[in-house]
């Protein structure tokens with residue numbers, strides 16, 4: 393480990409959650425990277441689940457999967473999309489993961505008869521987790537602490553990062569506190585008091601922030617900066633404003649660069665100020681904010697549509713497709729249960745339909761109706777994971793004459809289990825971290841749409857599933873017009889299906905949304921939106 397050569401930045405949150413700490417951390421990483429530094433990003437979550445893999449989307453939003461198959465917090469998606477860093481199992485630690493390691497060590501006798509305590513044993517484990525990012529060559533390691541200053545469960549984490557300031561040398565460590573300056577419309581005032589109190593919570597534990605970033609709807613005035621500086625004990629020039637952005641989250645790094653936040657950070661860390669190159673990012677932003685052409689309407693059918701965080705990477709990846717095609721997008725979330733009574737009017741006028749991943753029976757028949765509508769009306773269709781499984785079931789039921797076909801996940805007694813549990817899953821009983829997870833290669837059939845979309849013979853994409861295409865039905869489904877265009881290298885697992893003759897119909901068992909970024913859209917999303925763009929042009933001509 394080379395923590396000696398590495399600088400550490402800790403980002404804490406104050407006043408409320410959902411301040412956009414993840415986006416701010418990711419933006420800082422992008423700016424430092426574009427100044428030539430090698431940066432890593434990590435999230436510490438003080439809850440007791442070992443990872444978010446077993447949590448409901450209502451609790452946690454999307455579960456983001458890394459190359460190495462770790463099920464992680466959705467902020468890691470921002471880290472990878474903004475800063476292009478590659479996250480792994482060291483990039484997300486929860487209190488559950490920390491405590492599991494401590495307790496397992498205690499059972500092994502690893503504490504040599506000592507009483508095992510939050511301080512120093514849990515805090516030591518947290519410190520190890522932070523240091524684990526600082527692999528050879530990493531110059532700046534950024535750690536975002538989940539939750540809000542003052543949360544009881546966050547205390548050991550704050551204690552650990554305080555101790556790290558001492559151990560690694562205060563000059564190598566930077567504490568950034570992201571806080572909210574609320575605007576009271578009744579009195580038309582911005583209020584600094586909650587932030588003063590939040591900084592004082594940190595002070596109680598021994599952390600004085602080096603930089604205060606203030607999330608605000610309105611511009612702060614000099615009086616606010618002075619007050620915040622004095623009461624939070626942060627120099628005036630280190631109180632930085634982060635205004636709400638209007639159009640795209642990808643504006644945040646540019647806004648922060650205008651506030652010279654990156655210069656301040658490098659100055660405080662004693663690192664040289666190399667040049668900042670944001671030219672590609674700004675060109676991307678132009679397309680994101682003011683695209684040309686007429687709106688392309690994309691419908692996404694899922695069962696948590698009121699909760700956009702549940703499909704965070706999906707919506708981001710669609711946006712990336714829009715940026716690549718330079719078209720404005722209208723994203724329409726459709727509750728799949730609303731399609732179950734036979735009324736498909738909500739699908740009318742769409743230029744593309746996407747059925748994303750999911751678990752459990754609720755809303756499945758609506759997703760099937762969406763697949764059918766896309767197929768019958770020649771609308772560009774992208775199915776992802778469960779969306780692919782629905783596409784297979786739909787073909788089985790309506791084109792192959794397999795009435796009652798289903799996935800054994802939803803109907804264990806189906807006469808035609810065209811989707812069934814993978815062999816490798818049959819003896820699995822634990823729910824956490826046991827799916828087929830992470831990057832697996834897939835061979836693409838030459839001459840297929842998938843082959844031309846990727847422009848190569850083989851790809852690796854990230855997975856998160858237990859069920860698979862049942863190979864007994866390959867032939868009958870092929871005769872019903874479904875082309876298998878992607879297979880695992882041993883030929884056993886169906887990874888992609890498509891429908892020749894349809895203008896654009898691709899469904900994959902993996903999650904291409906996890907590898908998509910604004911500067912490098914995943915090819916499936918790029919081409920899906922391009923096909924939807926063509927349909928939109930036809931609709932408008």
Ligand code: GLN
Pocket residue numbers: 748749750751752776777778779801856857858859860
């Ligand atoms: N529930 C399905 C399975 O486990 C699909 C999973 C998903 O969409 N991520 O195979």
